[in-house]
Amino acid sequence: MGRPAHRGLHVCLWLCCHLLVQAFASSAEGQGGGALDRSAIKYGGIYRRTLANDPSLLDPAFVADIYGRAIVRQLFDGLIQFDVHLKPIPAIAEFWETSLDGLTWTFTLRQGVKFHNGREVTAEDFVYSFTRMLDPKRPGPLKDFFGHVQGADDFLQRKAASVSGLQAVDRYVLQILLKEPYAPSLSVLGLGNAAVVPREDVERLGEGFAHAPVGAGPFKFVRWEPHKEIVLEANEHYYEGRPFLDRLVFKIIGKAEEEFAQFLKGDLEESLVPSDRTDEILRGPKYQKYQFIRKPTLGILFIGFNTHLKPFDDKRVRQAFNYAVDKEAIVREITKMGSIPAIGVLPPGMPGYDPDLRGYDYNPAKARQLLAEAGYPDRARLPVVQLWTSSRLESTKEELTAYQKYLAEVGVQVEIHLAPDWPSFEAMVREQKLPMFRLSWYANIPDPDIFFSPLLRSSSAGYYRFYGNPQVEQLLDQAVAELDEARRIALYREVERVVMDDAPWIMQHYYVSQRLYQPYVQGMEINLLGERAIPMRKVWFMEGYKNASMRRTPGVQTPQ
Numbered sequence: 001m002g003r004p005a006h007r008g009l010h011v012c013l014w015l016c017c018h019l020l021v022q023a024f025a026s027s028a029e030g031q032g033g034g035a036l037d038r039s040a041i042k043y044g045g046i047y048r049r050t051l052a053n054d055p056s057l058l059d060p061a062f063v064a065d066i067y068g069r070a071i072v073r074q075l076f077d078g079l080i081q082f083d084v085h086l087k088p089i090p091a092i093a094e095f096w097e098t099s100l101d102g103l104t105w106t107f108t109l110r111q112g113v114k115f116h117n118g119r120e121v122t123a124e125d126f127v128y129s130f131t132r133m134l135d136p137k138r139p140g141p142l143k144d145f146f147g148h149v150q151g152a153d154d155f156l157q158r159k160a161a162s163v164s165g166l167q168a169v170d171r172y173v174l175q176i177l178l179k180e181p182y183a184p185s186l187s188v189l190g191l192g193n194a195a196v197v198p199r200e201d202v203e204r205l206g207e208g209f210a211h212a213p214v215g216a217g218p219f220k221f222v223r224w225e226p227h228k229e230i231v232l233e234a235n236e237h238y239y240e241g242r243p244f245l246d247r248l249v250f251k252i253i254g255k256a257e258e259e260f261a262q263f264l265k266g267d268l269e270e271s272l273v274p275s276d277r278t279d280e281i282l283r284g285p286k287y288q289k290y291q292f293i294r295k296p297t298l299g300i301l302f303i304g305f306n307t308h309l310k311p312f313d314d315k316r317v318r319q320a321f322n323y324a325v326d327k328e329a330i331v332r333e334i335t336k337m338g339s340i341p342a343i344g345v346l347p348p349g350m351p352g353y354d355p356d357l358r359g360y361d362y363n364p365a366k367a368r369q370l371l372a373e374a375g376y377p378d379r380a381r382l383p384v385v386q387l388w389t390s391s392r393l394e395s396t397k398e399e400l401t402a403y404q405k406y407l408a409e410v411g412v413q414v415e416i417h418l419a420p421d422w423p424s425f426e427a428m429v430r431e432q433k434l435p436m437f438r439l440s441w442y443a444n445i446p447d448p449d450i451f452f453s454p455l456l457r458s459s460s461a462g463y464y465r466f467y468g469n470p471q472v473e474q475l476l477d478q479a480v481a482e483l484d485e486a487r488r489i490a491l492y493r494e495v496e497r498v499v500m501d502d503a504p505w506i507m508q509h510y511y512v513s514q515r516l517y518q519p520y521v522q523g524m525e526i527n528l529l530g531e532r533a534i535p536m537r538k539v540w541f542m543e544g545y546k547n548a549s550m551r552r553t554p555g556v557q558t559p560q
Helices: 007-032 066-075 123-132 152-156 199-210 256-264 278-283 315-324 327-335 364-373 394-408 422-430 449-456 470-481 485-502
Strands: 046-051 080-082 088-090 093-098 104-109 166-170 173-177 219-225 229-234 247-252 270-272 291-305 385-389 414-418 436-442 505-517
Touching: 046 066, 046 270, 066 219, 066 229, 066 247, 088 093, 104 123, 123 166, 123 173, 123 199, 256 270, 256 394, 291 315, 315 364, 315 394, 315 485, 327 394, 327 505, 385 394, 385 422, 394 414, 394 436, 422 436, 449 470, 449 485, 470 485
Parallel strands: 046 247, 385 414, 385 436
Antiparallel strands: 080 088, 093 104, 104 173, 166 173, 219 229, 229 247, 270 505, 291 436, 291 505
């Protein structure tokens, strides 16, 4: 691997975007934060935004895709949440404390917090919700974390009916006892997966709970029409105060061009900026009335290799593919949208980001050499490779066509395949059916482990398992147990170096989100977790704006 060009420029661009979003976030805090005079704001309105695909499900214990997370974040709450600067702050837990050895966590809950069914949330509800993620028949994405809780092994082996380390000390006090230190404990408890659910509704609805969820968050579920929309309404009894908006409508729109057109017609409150429209929007006077927000996010896009299938079981082939593709040209000329060509796994802004990491240069000669060493000196010996995606964006089609062209130049024939929808695509990746696939990954907590353990551990529950390396798993075990931050960061940097040499993927770019908002939208809190993490309960519409969505919504009361 060689040092990529323009690293200083990449970091500079990210810093400029970061300063821009910090300035916007500070303004948003003033509009939608705790100091805001709620009586001065007009309640009401329907906020319409998009999802590129239907979620696979809406059960927080098992949701793993960005589409489901965007909905779950509005329907459910857990013990803690993150502020605009990604610092943990109280949610249902009013305060917490931990022992000096990091093994005992005690959370004191707010009193009077209600589920959407009207029942009060108690410590026993958290014990149930967390135990549920250790179900041997269906482990959730947080199985690895809760596997560190005392008594988890006995429960998983059916030697015990409960997890001894999950304790409701009294009605409003929850205690979690760990077997060994787990550095990202508090951050993990801020994940949407760690939300509290009402046992009676989970058991009454069974599998249906994933499609008609009941939580304790600021919005309540109304309906889900697949391929069309998901509708939520304000929770009148939310413990932090009723949301300003009446409803949230998430329209399922898979094409950026269609989303943008609906935004310009006034049928959406926000829109992604299509890759070919950035210059026009920045310079065109007709767009000046909109709010244009460019912000870095803790997200990456990569082309993954299933290292369990030939020819990707050979590291030399994977490295060759990395050298064969000019990622910088693809990102600069096709992807655009402010995206930054990726060097490694961790994006700028994530603790552990390594500015000195060495990535893969564009080097077709090196690619041909590695393919020959792997036993593929000519096209005839290398099997046709399938490259899969679920994205219907025009820019995605152009990106993958570019991959096809670059790889053809080193003797690799690539077939591009489009999955019928996101759930089908995700299932094929999970079942290890796809040799090569295009995938995005977004952090939903500000901890580097979220980029490594879910994607790289061979035993990771609920994720993709397309790679396995005992050395990496040992380093990850050390990192999550290390409470010294400097030593922990050093371990993650070592993981990143080993993984980049192993090349289970082509890291294409770090996401820099570019979005337009209608001029009347106020109270947006935007942080590095991106637009999916915006607390929509704080969003409101400027009085006097003209939009059909402001019409009163039947069944939703407005505070007077």
